[in-house]
Amino acid sequence: xxxxxxxxxxxxxxxxxxxxxxxxxxxxxxxxxxxxxxxxxxxxxxxxxxxxxxxxxxxxxxxxxxxxxxxxxxxxxxxxxxxxxxxxxxxxxxxxxxxxxxxxxxxxxxxxxxxxxxxxxxxxxxxxxxxxxxxxxxxxxxxxxxxxxxxxxxxxxxxxxxxxxxxxxxxxxxxxxxxxxxxxxxxxxxxxxxxxxxxxxxxxxxxxxxxxxxxxxxxxxxxxxxxxxxxxxxxxxxxxxxxxxxxxxxxxxxxxxxxxxxxxxxxxxxxxxxxxxxxxxxxxxxxxxxxxxxxxxxxxxxxxxxxxxxxxxxxxxxxxxxxxxxxxxxxxxxxxxxxxxxxxxxxxxxxxxxxxxxxxxxxxxxxxxxxxxxxxxxxxxxxxxxxxxxxxxxxxxxxxxxxxxxxxxxxxxxxxxxxxxxxxxxxxxxxxxxxxxxxxxxxxxxxxxx
Numbered sequence: 001x002x003x004x005x006x007x008x009x010x011x012x013x014x015x016x017x018x019x020x021x022x023x024x025x026x027x028x029x030x031x032x033x034x035x036x037x038x039x040x041x042x043x044x045x046x047x048x049x050x051x052x053x054x055x056x057x058x059x060x061x062x063x064x065x066x067x068x069x070x071x072x073x074x075x076x077x078x079x080x081x082x083x084x085x086x087x088x089x090x091x092x093x094x095x096x097x098x099x100x101x102x103x104x105x106x107x108x109x110x111x112x113x114x115x116x117x118x119x120x121x122x123x124x125x126x127x128x129x130x131x132x133x134x135x136x137x138x139x140x141x142x143x144x145x146x147x148x149x150x151x152x153x154x155x156x157x158x159x160x161x162x163x164x165x166x167x168x169x170x171x172x173x174x175x176x177x178x179x180x181x182x183x184x185x186x187x188x189x190x191x192x193x194x195x196x197x198x199x200x201x202x203x204x205x206x207x208x209x210x211x212x213x214x215x216x217x218x219x220x221x222x223x224x225x226x227x228x229x230x231x232x233x234x235x236x237x238x239x240x241x242x243x244x245x246x247x248x249x250x251x252x253x254x255x256x257x258x259x260x261x262x263x264x265x266x267x268x269x270x271x272x273x274x275x276x277x278x279x280x281x282x283x284x285x286x287x288x289x290x291x292x293x294x295x296x297x298x299x300x301x302x303x304x305x306x307x308x309x310x311x312x313x314x315x316x317x318x319x320x321x322x323x324x325x326x327x328x329x330x331x332x333x334x335x336x337x338x339x340x341x342x343x344x345x346x347x348x349x350x351x352x353x354x355x356x357x358x359x360x361x362x363x364x365x366x367x368x369x370x371x372x373x374x375x376x377x378x379x380x381x382x383x384x385x386x387x388x389x390x391x392x393x394x395x396x397x398x399x400x401x402x403x404x405x406x407x408x409x410x411x412x413x414x415x416x417x418x419x420x421x422x423x424x425x426x427x428x429x430x431x432x433x434x435x436x437x438x439x440x441x442x443x444x445x446x447x448x449x450x
Contacts, residue, residue: 133187
């Protein structure tokens with residue numbers, strides 16, 4: 001550094017009068033203005049906080065800095081990907097987009113001051129075609145940008161898309177983007193042709209031809225927009241579950257009485273009928289106990305069969321248990337009225353309990369007012385083949401199971417108390433599992449859809 005040069009820090013510390021009147025190389029050839037004041041400049045809104053250490057002659061970030069950066073990235077990822085269905089855009093019907101775009105484009109006037117009729121007409125035609133192309137493609141761009149990539153979604157949301165919409169249907173947004181690119185290409189081509197017209201009549205004809213072509217393409221491929229509108233409606237209509245609120249998931253064979261218990265325990269109002277798979281999706285209800293709020297989910301029934309043979313409703317139940325932090329209330333019906341034999345329910349129960357053993361658990365034997373002294377035996381079953389565990393299950397259900405009857409209101413208070421205890425434990429478990437430092441950076445609750 002030469003004697004006549006200054007660093008920024010030195011310039012900052014000098015009084016403004018010195019900067020004005022000192023004849024250094026910095027101000028050589030410059031003349032101070034009267035009453036002029038110079039203030040120090042700040043070129044950064046935030047100071048750099050990254051710290052480094054020297055390792056084998058190289059500068060590497062310290063472990064503390066790496067941890068801070070990783071924490072910020074994780075928090076950002078949570079904010080961007082969880083609860084994506086809530087942020088889906090409102091998709092307009094394709095016919096509304098088309099006719100609205102045509103009306104706006106036809107109102108575009110030529111640039112003022114063009115005296116020549118041919119030049120004025122080709123100017124108007126090029127502008128109208130460009131406007132139509134932009135009006136048609138702007139909403140399509142919005143849809144593409146605001147429908148999240150399925151791979152970035154919460155694992156449960158990904159399962160929900162596949163099981164609710166079917167494989168490949170969510171990718172309809174890709175067809176919408178293909179339509180947008182096609183409209184941009186054709187619109188620019190015809191606007192350019194119209195701008196090159198030599199006569200007024202030629203400009204008029206090219207304008208009509210360009211409008212017709214764009215309308216034809218949109219009508220031909222606009223079904224992709226309408227399909228996307230239905231997908232957005234389906235996903236947005238699903239109830240919300242807060243991943244940080246303790247949740248109780250009711251599981252069991254079809255028609256064992258899960259929906260009746262949901263009505264008793266929460267604000268959820270499921271359909272209750274005497275046939276399998278009454279619950280055709282996930283129903284969300286809420287419980288308020290001792291000034292605490294909890295969630296309850298009613299799930300479709302599970303049958304005794306291999307995973308590859310299960311329908312999408314059964315897979316939806318397994319997805320809830322796999323991807324959401326829930327406690328389980330498993331419902332058993334030993335009366336024979338549900339359509340699934342007690343021995344089959346026992347095998348289903350064993351399988352689910354083994355697969356999801358890390359979940360907090362409550363067992364309930366429903367419809368106890370209909371239970372008889374002798375256990376129910378289906379025609380297809382042979383009691384002599386039963387082991388001691390199954391024989392006991394036929395009579396009283398699994399060890400520690402609560403016996404309830406919604407009809408006679410038997411055991412309901414005991415069930416509510418037990419549910420409250422389990423959900424309080426689930427709440428404590430969720431608080432323990434929160435990653436250190438991440439939740440402090442998140443201002444809004446993490447939510448997803450079911």
